[in-house]
Amino acid sequence: MKIKVITVIGANGTIGSKVSGIFASFGDTKVYMVCREMKDANEAVKKAALSVRANSITNNLIPKTYEDLEECIKNSDLIFESVSENIETKKNVYTQIIPLIDSNKIIATGTSGLSINALSESFSDEIKPFFMGIHFYNPPYSMILCEAISSKYTDKGLFGKVKKYLENKLYRNVVEVKDSPAFLGNRIGFQFINETMKYAEVYKDNGGIDYIDAILGNFTGRSMPPLVTSDFVGLDVHKAIVDNIYLNTADYAHETFKMPIFAEKLIQENKLGRKSGCGLYKSVPHIDGTNTIHVYDIASNEYRQIEKFSFPFAKKMIKEFRIGCYENAFISLVKNNSTEASICLNFLIKYVIYSLFASKEVGFSIYSCDDVMATGFNWIPPLSVIDAFGGLLTFKKIIEDQRLDLNINIEELLKDVPESKYDYRPFLKAN
Amino acid sequence: MNKVFVLGGSQTDFERSWSKEGKSVVALLKEVIDDCLEETNLSYKNITALNRQNKVACFVGNFLAEYYVNQGHLGSLLTEVDDAFYGVPSARYEAACASGSTALDAGITKIRTGDYDVVIVIGWELMKTVDSKVGGDFLGRAALYEEEAVGINFPFPKLFGRLADEILKKYHTPENLFMKSLATISNINYSNAKRNGKSQTRKWFMSELQANLRGDDTNPIVAGKLASSDCSQITDGAAAVVLISERYKQEHYKDQELPIVKGFGHRVAPLVFNKKIIESKPNKYILPWTRKAVVDAYNRAKLTVSNIDFFETHDCFTSSEYATISAFGLTEPGKEYEAILEGDIAFEGKSPINVSGGLIGCGHPVGATGVRMFLDLYKQVSRKAGKYQLQKANNGLMLNIGGSATTNYVFIVGKEDRF
Structure with a gap:
């Protein structure tokens, strides 16, 4: 498939600018970066080049405004819509571009979770087959996951070619997923994150937010604790994702997608x-230029310095990881009877179970959950968690002993689960 | 002398920062040795059994562990990996960025003499414990430190920047042609690295245009004419290979075809860069001892350049790769740009260089590099290189350099000739 010219609409957004950088660099395509204002478009060009650390692509990046849409679309092979996550905003853009589209142009939306089928209804029957979803993760230069979503009208042959293009030309890890709210990566990731937020509320008298983050820190297979991640993504974005899932799905973990009241309140403020x-956190600057990190204390409704929690189970695991004894670390986690170890263990188990469930529900392969979590979140892939615990048999035994009540047939989910294709070692941090 | 067979090996993912992961050198060694044993179907129990007969030994290549991780006595460090190494002869070998090759040389020799049946060679370096300026100063110890490195920011880029200047001066190569060739070298290494799942830069973007954009914010000048795109990476990593004797092969792998070490070359040039240049003035090669090490290896292997299907070279900088092209005999000295610009050294070319991505693309954990190159020769010859497997890979040659082309180590690994 030859894609030589692309129009990105909403190119000054975080994803819009960075994806333009990916198209213009690896794809070596000319990219029209369409923004409301020319000054935004000029800024977006700089951001795009910087995001792939290569000013040489600037020649490929052409700042444009909506007034130039006709010219841009006429010359383009692919139109990538990256405007804000609002169905009306997106439909408005589609209304503008529809009269400009002639045949054989690929139209893709970068939505992170709106329904591709619903969005495709904006288009005429002639155009519908050319419309699909391509969900990049942020930042795309290091997070190479790309979720590809077809609508019920999408031309399968064309969709296949686009996937190949993303894989071979743009070096993306392409995972085809079903048109389901928030798709796969965010469904799994925010199930986990939102449930940790709920636990922060339950355990608010033990510390709340920083308490839970200390229990599920980097040593549990991530480069950032879950609530730091939420803070980083933005509570409003977090809320939009979980609300969408809560409203439009009804799985066994439904209640874990409900945002706790304290977080809603922070958003209102x-x-x-x-x-x-x-x-959830805030950085307090000092006169000498250093910063202290404070955390929102749910119980007192005030910010305070973060606690330096030191749980024996976590210390032990980190010590073992430091010298590469992964097996010992997991044995010590399972053996430890403290509340914190048990919260940690249960979260890891629930992460695997929900990932297996979501892979079946939203993905096309059991390996999908591994791909999305490793290359979209940089989290330990769920199947490799089973390997890290010592394999499927051991993992099943541990679950039995934990007596988790999840309202789902765990035995069925764990039947014939294959070994992960990923190595768990790089994900388990000793800090 | 006995034949030396290569049983296999492993490298760590050079994308990783072990400092960011909070992990120690023991975790690094444990990982590379675990994986190496798994790849070669050996176990710690096998090592214990071999050691009872004193038939196994370990050879560790590392340059600067005392500086980067405050650790010396690196042969004995393997006893922290597993009890199986208790009592196993093991020591560290050092020759700056050619440390991995000195360890290989020692291990190969011990198989050739018949002292051991199984030899494990491990090369490693953890370089991300300090910032690039401090690390640059550490690496200055590969030159004559007092004269060429004290108080100088990034001494090695400066030395290889000077090599670029000296090449231009010696051969009167048109500068635009030369700089374009260096950019092509960089771009080839980066694009090869994309096929290698263990390379450091597999997700990075590079193009000829970007490599030629020297002096831009996104490709700043590092030293002399060399910019960021002309330099290899700061890398954490380890590589390990297992070598076995003919007797052990007969006993355990009788019907298996295994790559064999066909020849080596080892020459040491004057340590100080100025002296190198003065010495080489009358010689048509700018790095005559590098050339000599290559010729020695060809002679020992009874092969010529025309028998070599692919090369792994020491592209610590694009200027060093440039000079090695004539040292291999691929072109006359001074005509290296012809092979580069005509596509000969590219992946699909007739003499591919660094299909692994080399030091620029795959990464350069200095003490590991020689072993990593050797492992890549093994992978190609035994057709285990996956996405970067070459069609024709019967004989491969590696050149590993320490300092400013001071220590020069060459190995040729290939299919065993059956008469």
Whole structure:
């Protein structure tokens, strides 16, 4: 498939600009970066080049405004819509571009979770087969996951060719997923994150947010604790994702997608996380230029310095990881009877179970959950968690002993689960 | 002398930062040895059994562990990996960035003499424990430190920047042609690295245009004419290979075809860069001792350049790869740009160089590099290189350099000739 010219609409957004960089660099395509204002488009060009650390692609990046849409679309092989996550906003853009589209142009939306089928209804029957979803993760230069979603009208041959293009030309890890709210990566990731948020509320008298983050820190297979991740993503974005899932799905973990009240309150106060200066955490600057990290204390409704929690189970695991004794670390986790170890263990188990469930529900292969979590979140892939615990038999035994009540047939889910294709070792951090 | 067979090996993922993961050198060694044993179908029990007869030994290549991780006595460090190494002869070998090759040389020799049946060679370096400026100073110890490195920021880029200048001066190569060739070298290494799942830069973007954009914010000048795209990476990593004797092969792998070590070359040039240049003035090669090490290896293997299907070279900088092209005999000295610009050294070319991605693309954990190159020769010859497997790979040659082309090590690994 030859894609030489692309129009990105909404190119000054975080994803819009970075994806333009990916198209213009690896794809070596000319990219029209369409924004509301020319000054935004000029800024977006700089951001795009910087995101792939290569000013040489600037020649490929052409700043444009909506007034130029006709010219841009006429010359393009692919139109990538990356405007804000609002169905009306997206439909408005489609209304503008529909009269400009002639045949054989691929139209893709970068939505992170809106229904591709619903969006495709904006188009005429002639155009519908050319419309699909391509969900990049942020930042796309290091997170190479790309979820590809076809609608019921999408031309299968064309869809296959686009997937090949993303894989071979743009070096993406392409995972085809079903048109299901939030798709696969965010469904699994935010199930986990939102449930940790609920636990922070339940355990607010033990510390709450930083308590849970200390229990599920980097040593549990991630490069950032879950609630730091939420703070980083933004509580408003977090809410949009879980609300969408809560409203439009009804699986066994339904209640874990409900955002706790304290977080809703922070959003109302515009405490959205890192981007607004404070949220679950906030950085307090000192005169000498250093910062202290404070955390929102749910119980007292005030920010305070983060606690330096030191749980014996976590210390032991980190010590073992440091010298590469992964097996011992997991044995010690299972053997430890403390509340914290048990929360940690249960979260890891629930992560695997929900991932297997979601892979079946939203994916096309059991390996999908591994791909999305490893290359979209940089989290330990769920199947490799089973390997890290010592394999499927051991894992089943551990679950039995934990007596988890999840309202789902775990035995059925765990039947014939294959070994992961990923190595768990790089994901398990000794810090 | 006995034949030396290569049973297999493993490398760590060079994309990883062990400092960011919070892991120690023991975790690194444990991982590379676990994986190496798995690849070769050996076990710690096998090592214990072999050691009872004193038939196994370990050879460790590393340059600067005392500086980067405050650790010396690196042969004995393997006893922290597993009890099986208790009592196993093991020591560390050092020759700057050619440390991996000195360890290989020692291990190969011990098989040739018949002292041991199984030899494990491990090369490693953890370099991300310090920032690039401090690390650059550490690496200055591969030159004559007092004269060429003290108080100088990034001494090695400067030395290889000077090599670029000296090449231009010696051969009167048109500068634009030369700089274009260096950019092509960089781009080939980066694009080869995309096929290698263990390479450091597999997700990075590079193009000829970007490599030629020297002096831009996204490709700043590092030293002399060399920019960021002309330099290899700062890398954490380890590589390990297992070598076995003919007797052991007869006993355990009788019907299996295994790659064999066909020849080696080892020459040491004057340590100080200025002296190298003065010495080489009358010689048509700018790095005559590098050339000599290659010729020695060809002679020992009874092969010529025309028998070599692929090369792994020491592209610590694009200027070093450039100079090695004539040292291999692929072109006359001064005509290296012809092979580069005509596509000969590219993946699909007639003499591919660094299909692994080399030091620029795959990464350069200095003490590991020689072993990593050797492992890549093994992978190609035994057709286990996966996405970067070459069609024709019967004989491969590696050149591993320490310092400013001071220590020069060459190995040729190939299919065993059956008469």
